Ligand SMILES: Nc1ncnc2c1ncn2[C@@H]1O[C@H](COP(=O)(O)OP(=O)(O)OP(=O)(O)O)[C@@H](O)[C@H]1O
């Protein structure tokens with residue numbers, strides 16, 4: 001199937017990265033160099049280098065246990081890297097923790113959905129808006145005017161975001177009671193609510209049928225176009241990866257074995273041997 | 286499905302209403318003399334235990350962290366409240382103001398202890414808070430048993446040895462007398478004061494829960510990693526809930542202590558912590574109204590069942606275990622659900638019957 005997609009402006013790539021022409025020319029939103037982590041001797045990620053453009057959709061693929069999720073956990077400081085540097089929008093994130101990383105502009109979803117199951121859908125989104133609603137504990141307890149104005153703005157914004165993904169009718173439902181697909185969408189909305197510059201999606205299409213995946217692909221492109229942010233995703237669904245990613249990195253045993261455009265990745269003999277060759281079911285289209 | 290928000294508003298109004306109606310009923314019973322003296326003596330302790338249960342629910346139910354030393358904060362509040370009230374006897378003749386200040390200081394000091402405990406513990410994941418609060422309760426009890434404190438015209442004296450070691454002047458007065466506890470307390474607490482403290486507690490806890498901060502506290506409870514990934518500092522909101530909880534427990538302690546002429550540290554031991562935990566578990570995690578009802582019923586019940594008083598703690602333990610089992614047992618839960626559905630169905634049937 002041939003998807004017509006609006007590409008971001010492509011330019012030749014600088015630095016040591018081997019990713020082809022993309023929009024990272026002037027200033028990449030994310031630059032990672034020599035990133036690595038050891039788990040008791042096992043190098044789960046090693047010498048990971050990547051640069052991502054400010055409105056680029058990029059993908060990380062690789063076999064199970066290759067270290068893809070670990071890369072996200074390193075970028076968001078769930079794990080502390082044992083080596084390497086991460087620059088977000090030119091700023092070094094070495095001294096930031098997970099909370100500060102989000103405030104600096106990286107939001108993510110999780111491979112195993114992590115919502116706040118006992119809160120309503122609306123409240124889940126409002127949690128994403130938390131740092132944009134400016135009132136504190138005192139105003140909250142004493143119901144000062146800032147409480148009402150803050151809550152009103154939060155509600156409006158939450159509804160706006162839910163509306164983009166056709167979820168307003170579910171606003172008052174418990175997040176934990178939603179069907180699987182809606183939970184995935186809510187997690188994405190919650191991440192988006194934090195106003196990120198870079199959105200990390202860990203296997204967003206896992207467990208989805210082809211038509212749901214198709215909708216997700218449209219949504220991902222919609223997010224990029226509408227919010228003008230970079231999106232990096234991990235995915236096993238080759239149709240999705242090849243369909244919407246502009247740059248792809250292939251990981252095996254914690255190391256990048258290839259980088260390139262979808263076309264290049266599909267024709268790279270290393271990749272075919274190490275990854276695609278093993279998974280005959282995933283024939284890129 | 287009705288909006289969760291609307292439902293929580295109605296829920297809160299019901300909670301306030303319940304407390305106010307219960308207060309009015311008790312007032313009527315008192316004025317008309319239709320209340321036993323033993324129950325009348327229980328009124329202030331009941332209000333203190335309600336505040337204890339509601340505040341512990343903030344930690345256990347809303348924040349989702351187990352605390353086994355809530356009585357430790359009650360103890361800190363009790364003794365600092367007594368000291369405050371006694372020292373202010375001459376300066377502030379208005380008893381209500383002295384009581385209010387004692388509750389305030391008792392609460393603040395308990396809150397500071399909560400903060401100090403929280404600094405190392407609330408960063409950790411797991412059952413550390415339960416272990417550390419358990420130790421805290423025991424340590425406070427033992428420390429209070431060894432402190433002698435008195436004052437005279439020259440100021441306040443503290444000793445760890447004996448009341449005589451304080452070397453007070455003729456006009457001096459011993460406030461804390463080691464294992465004998467706080468002595469010579471002027472009874473300041475009243476049922477009215479307890480009622481007001483419950484209302485203040487409800488105001489703080491319910492408004493906190495239903496605000497931006499409370500939402501963050503619940504988010505941290507549901508999933509700490511997810512909360513941090515969207516920029517919410519788990520430590521900060523755990524601290525907020527835990528310190529608020531400790532502060533209210535401190536105020537409850539001061540209210541409780543100022544209802545007697547003497548108070549010993551043993552009163553605020555592990556059993557009391559567990560007792561309050563039982564109120565919370567029985568009333569339902571995160572269910573504020575449930576805590577109030579459970580605290581009231583379970584404080585009055587032993588008075589009614591005096592004969593079984595010796596096995597009271599045993600009964601509590603058994604009830605706690607049973608409730609845990611019921612809550613975690615799928616078959617039993619399904620059974621309850623079935624009963625619930627049946628009841629709702631029969632209600633619906635009745636309604637249809639009425640219409641036809
Ligand atoms: N906290 C940890 N401690 C020890 N080893 C870990 C830890 N987290 C991940 N690993 C190991 O690191 C390797 C990479 O795991 P990771 O979850 O990143 O794989 P993945 O590429 O996301 O795989 P999948 O496609 O199955 O999600 C695995 O061997 C895993 O066992």
Ligand SMILES: [Mg+2]
Pocket residue numbers: 068069070111
């Ligand atoms: Mg993974």
